Amino acid sequence: MGKQYEALVARLREIHNVGMAASILSWDQQTQMPRGGAEARASQLATLSKIEHEMFTSEITGQLLADAATEVADADYDSDAASMVRVVQEDYDNSTKIPTKWVTEFTQLTSMADGIWAKARQDKDFSQFQPSLERIVEMVREKTEFLGYEDHPYSALLNQYERGITTTQVKKIFDDHKAGLIELIAAINANADKVDDSIMHRPYDVDKQRQFGLKMIEAYGFDFSRGYQAVSVHPFCTHFSSNDVRLTTRFDPDFMNTSVFGMMHEAGHGMYEQGIGQNLEGTPLASGTSLGIHESQSRMWENLVGRSKGFWSWALPQLKEIFPHLESVDLNTFYKAINKSEASFIRVEADEVNYNLHIILRFEIEMDLITGKLDVKDAPEAWNTKFNEFFGITPADDAQGVLQDVHWSYGIHGYFPTYALGNLLSVQFYNEAVKAHPSIPSDIANGKFNTLLTWLNENIHQHGRKFTSDELTNKVTGESIQSRDYLAYLTTKYSDIYEL
């Protein structure tokens, strides 16, 4: 590539390094920092964030982008250079569209709102949070105008996490499987007595849980020479390079699922980051393409692989060696226990059958809040009515309902749908992998995971942020994101488990 492009990349690498440094500070904050360090850490992060923003949105960067664009004008759409200029130009436009004054006010507003929300949830009292949320929704509406949109203001929000996707597209995908989910959930609830998961709820030594979980994700192919696992209150995955990927785990001494499936989930994210092409290392393209695609990887390794009967035909004997009290449990009982499905109020506790419906509920409410069709003050009632319609049960209070998620206090409206898209894509991609390599299910049942991982590396991971999720999905599966495969997967799997 030419000199202008090289100059652009050199500057982007420095800006990227500042962002990665901030990620390291956040990681440390959640894994090692003593509580006394909170104030200084907030100040350090604010400085790095300011420097990164100033460097990225400066006229120097704009000029380098323009010069490089001319230079790479003839490069292929799929080439690293054309993708770099295209994607970073989009990032640049988004960063420069929002006035600094708005950002400052919004940051202050949401950092206050976070504490207010936590208190309101504790007190189960939405009215405490209502004024903050009203102002947040007002400002988020302003944000949609700054960012711009075609079909719907909500698209501007979606696009922050899922580049290029539209509200129309997401609404259709969600509408397509909403009724099917409601029906399946009702059928499962009617047959609840077919599954007993009491064997999962008993003391499991934490060190042994960790030992087993690490063994499983190492078998998956998570590379510990380029990765590390720690403990934190909320499990997450982060990275500072595709060669330095970090996972955290939360342990429950009385419930093994939390740690084991949590590790598989985060390892799914982690293997995505480890699989990004080394040609993109250190640049803004060296990351997963979107939250939805990212979630497809975590959900695939957690659910499609980790909650399959084949996997446990290989893994259960090993688990029994570590936890002899499982000795008498047969594969089928264990398989059913780890797949117990139950309608419940809290999204983060939802199983794979219930999960998307929690998201569809939030999507519909968020859209109505942004358009003004729903007043903030009426959100709790709208939530509870919809919840009953979807799940057949009604939250007892706002803590179980509208106040349960932290997202709105952060002002990250438009984020929720990516979780559901991830579930859908996990099955689309898995089916495609099996089409290419029919041995994958039996490989998994033999503890051989690299057939799947290599396929994911080649078809998804290596591209980093070069494509939008829709471009990538079409490239890999020949069609856009759809809910057909997911609903079929759930119906088959749970008809068997619950004898529907």
Place this chain on the structure above:
Amino acid sequence: MGKQYEALVARLREIHNVGMAASILSWDQQTQMPRGGAEARASQLATLSKIEHEMFTSEITGQLLADAATEVADADYDSDAASMVRVVQEDYDNSTKIPTKWVTEFTQLTSMADGIWAKARQDKDFSQFQPSLERIVEMVREKTEFLGYEDHPYSALLNQYERGITTTQVKKIFDDHKAGLIELIAAINANADKVDDSIMHRPYDVDKQRQFGLKMIEAYGFDFSRGYQAVSVHPFCTHFSSNDVRLTTRFDPDFMNTSVFGMMHEAGHGMYEQGIGQNLEGTPLASGTSLGIHESQSRMWENLVGRSKGFWSWALPQLKEIFPHLESVDLNTFYKAINKSEASFIRVEADEVNYNLHIILRFEIEMDLITGKLDVKDAPEAWNTKFNEFFGITPADDAQGVLQDVHWSYGIHGYFPTYALGNLLSVQFYNEAVKAHPSIPSDIANGKFNTLLTWLNENIHQHGRKFTSDELTNKVTGESIQSRDYLAYLTTKYSDIYEL
């Protein structure tokens, strides 16, 4: 304070934050980073270092300093504001005196030299390292000219770690106790059979070592709500705020001293940082005043407290609870065992009697290298001759001699003396504390450490970098750094232990 001063401090806080971020990256590198992360981490650290340097040495900072200096011209010498402007102006002058071109070349030279030195040490072959060291010494000489000095070029190097101290002063301090040390070491070696430390060399469970060490430093007063301990290959202490101080420990499963006295040592550094006045938090004055003063704190808690008989009259029964195999060991035997003194070739393994002589040897050789009185090629022979003169034994090879330390490959000549000054100051300060509070020795024997710690907080810690080590020493003890107290302490203690 006025607006100019506030503007200066605001900028210094941002620059400080970038530096602290770099420290967090280094901490992570040594405690959690997988080996795959090394390349990206080097790049991230280089970016932060570049940004910090550019921000600090920019004309903006220079102008803010000049404006603030006018504003605080009438403030007391001891005030925060006058100290801030005075100390930071000195930092600024030093940072701007050295040409960027020199820094770039020196960084390249030393990053190459580090690997060459490691190989040479492994091969016990100085000639491999000689060309690198020759160029390093040449460049270090240039550095002394950039920085400037009064009595001796070596003072410019000393001042990087010990502001305001002169070569003349250090030489006198060292000459004052050199003969005394040589004599004491010879006497101890002649009575070597009086102490047997075989009880320290046996298996000690690492988890239990950690448990005991943490209990001891918590009792000392290291505040874990503002601190954290991790494991690393080389133990160190670092901080990202006076409310976020980190220690690391190295464990030897067959020798308890490594971890227990290591923790006490690092906790001494850590309690210094935790004791810095909150009025200085987040500014460039929020750190220990110099390496020598810092080392005085680590050595005091490691040796004056941690290797005293009084301390173990309180701690040994607790150690016996954790390690029952010590049950039959009496206090006197244990006290002698942890204070075994022995002339040996390696500085980092030296006990408190031998340590300063190792430093004096390096100081004399470094001075001669800088003045050119000694050629680099003749350094191994000069080292061995001097070593025999001081300790009565001769290194078998260069790995045991001139090649043992990493410092010269880093180009940090002038650093070694601070270790010895720390030993001297530990006794000067301790004696002064006992003068003020005669109960300190008996308090220690009763597991009560806050009499000493509070005195250190008030007299030393709170001031941060406001004063030079000489100013602080005079303020606290009424005289400059001297070796009289240290030699008297050693003579009394070891005459008892070795029945001299």
